[in-house]
Amino acid sequence: MADSNKIFKSLQDHTETPPPGLYAKLWKKIKTIVQDNKDLPGTISLPAETTDTLKALTEEQQIWKGLQDYVDIENTPPAFDLAKIQEALSDNKNTTAPTRKRSQRILLYGTAAAAVVTGIIFWVFTNIASPAEEPVKISNSIQNRKADTIITSSATAAAINKQDSKPGKQTNKPASTQQNRNVILPRNTSETNTAIVDNDFFYTLTNFSLPEANSFLESMKKNRKISVNSYSYVNVSDKMASLLKQMYAVNRRSKYTWKARRVKARLNRWKKDDAKYFDNGTKKNPLDVLDLSGFLLNNKQ
Amino acid sequence: MKISSSILLIILSLCSTGIRAQPGAGIAVSNNKNNNLTIVYDISISSNNKKAGIEEAYNGGIKTVMLQNGKARIRLVSLMRIQSLYFFTKDSALTKVLITKESGKKKYKYQLSAADWKRHNAKYDSITYSLLDETKSVAGYTCKKAIITVPGENKEVIVYYSTELKPLDNYIEPLFAGIPGVVLQYVSETTNGNISFTASKISFEPVDENLLQEPTSDYVQKNYDAPVR
Numbered sequence: 001m002a003d004s005n006k007i008f009k010s011l012q013d014h015t016e017t018p019p020p021g022l023y024a025k026l027w028k029k030i031k032t033i034v035q036d037n038k039d040l041p042g043t044i045s046l047p048a049e050t051t052d053t054l055k056a057l058t059e060e061q062q063i064w065k066g067l068q069d070y071v072d073i074e075n076t077p078p079a080f081d082l083a084k085i086q087e088a089l090s091d092n093k094n095t096t097a098p099t100r101k102r103s104q105r106i107l108l109y110g111t112a113a114a115a116v117v118t119g120i121i122f123w124v125f126t127n128i129a130s131p132a133e134e135p136v137k138i139s140n141s142i143q144n145r146k147a148d149t150i151i152t153s154s155a156t157a158a159a160i161n162k163q164d165s166k167p168g169k170q171t172n173k174p175a176s177t178q179q180n181r182n183v184i185l186p187r188n189t190s191e192t193n194t195a196i197v198d199n200d201f202f203y204t205l206t207n208f209s210l211p212e213a214n215s216f217l218e219s220m221k222k223n224r225k226i227s228v229n230s231y232s233y234v235n236v237s238d239k240m241a242s243l244l245k246q247m248y249a250v251n252r253r254s255k256y257t258w259k260a261r262r263v264k265a266r267l268n269r270w271k272k273d274d275a276k277y278f279d280n281g282t283k284k285n286p287l288d289v290l291d292l293s294g295f296l297l298n299n300k301q
Numbered sequence: 302m303k304i305s306s307s308i309l310l311i312i313l314s315l316c317s318t319g320i321r322a323q324p325g326a327g328i329a330v331s332n333n334k335n336n337n338l339t340i341v342y343d344i345s346i347s348s349n350n351k352k353a354g355i356e357e358a359y360n361g362g363i364k365t366v367m368l369q370n371g372k373a374r375i376r377l378v379s380l381m382r383i384q385s386l387y388f389f390t391k392d393s394a395l396t397k398v399l400i401t402k403e404s405g406k407k408k409y410k411y412q413l414s415a416a417d418w419k420r421h422n423a424k425y426d427s428i429t430y431s432l433l434d435e436t437k438s439v440a441g442y443t444c445k446k447a448i449i450t451v452p453g454e455n456k457e458v459i460v461y462y463s464t465e466l467k468p469l470d471n472y473i474e475p476l477f478a479g480i481p482g483v484v485l486q487y488v489s490e491t492t493n494g495n496i497s498f499t500a501s502k503i504s505f506e507p508v509d510e511n512l513l514q515e516p517t518s519d520y521v522q523k524n525y526d527a528p529v530r
Binding site: 224231232233234235236237239240242243267270271273274275278279281283285286287288289290292293294296297298 | 339343346348352353354355356357358359360361362363364365367375376377378379380381382383384386400402405407409424451454456458476487489491493494495496498508512526
């Protein structure tokens, strides 16, 4: 049998369809031989039902019927194992859950990535885009430094002008007023001496140009006292100092950062609240400790 | 003998007037020492907020009380605002009070008569004082403790006052009108934090007379509207 298999294998690439009715003719020939020669053993005789069945089949079908008992010993299929089949089926079912998880993870990461990209775009837009606002120009009137406003007029403490709030921008002012702008916060003195514009610290301190703000912040690290004149000064608290530092933080393009603008907006909001509380008639007075504590600590603003 | 007894009588009468003049508030600044008086108070605010709030704009500010030749001024300087109270007298009687805001674009001043000022501070009419024996040194002066209770506001203010300095006139600090001395430290405590004013400098040197003059230019005159209590 083994040899015959080899023959079939080697011939499988050279198959040729036999002419139709060949197989039937062969059987017919064999039958007649058997019938004519009675001496031959009846080993070739087929069972009656088989013969009937063969008669019923077409010739081609009969050929395939004859081959159905063929067994390839070398390439035997694996033994039928129902447990293995079931296990394989169950594995197929289980693979659906990880797939679902993976798709969920992809969705999550995708959403996060989209959020990050949106955030970066927003940050870039807010920090790089230059607003088309006109620079704020405040008159540098000498009247601000009259005696009754108690601002020192000494040569060393020249006025800081309220000017462009955007860093890196300079306002075009006459040379005579430029002189007054430059001398701020002399570093050779133990105290930080400066005059204020409009007698308002927030207008003064929060509207420095960038170089002025930097020198102010450097000076403030050493000495947190701002002298208004020989009678008045302000100590800057730690929290306030860090807030002012945040307010002048700039990005690589020397523009105020988004956080800096936010801090400034917060300061302006405080200022509005303060004005609403204390400038609304004479009902409340910041010099009255009860009014002041009511406003600052009891959140009455 | 008659001469010596009359001298003794004169001395005794002088002593008695001195004793009567010392205690109590409302004595006009007549003493040479208090004629020129400047007290600088440092303002310190501590709140329960972890982040910087609006109180930080006042924290570190100063309040200066200046007295000179019958005029007085109280000035608050902070990062948020500069505000002053001016007091003008005639024959030791209050004639005019000015409330001014010196900072910002819109400077203003309110002019109040003595009656207006009294009405403005009506909330302090019913305050009570508890004088305690506890002492503390503030700006080099030994101070006694007192607790001021303001019933209308339901608040308490803890003060430390020095009897070595003559009390200020009642109208300057109406809250301290019943304190038998000059308050050198006071604290207002709330559940959210506290505000303290502590004297850091006391001077008897004269100040620039311009500081006590009424501000004229750049100020918008506003009408006083009496607070509704």
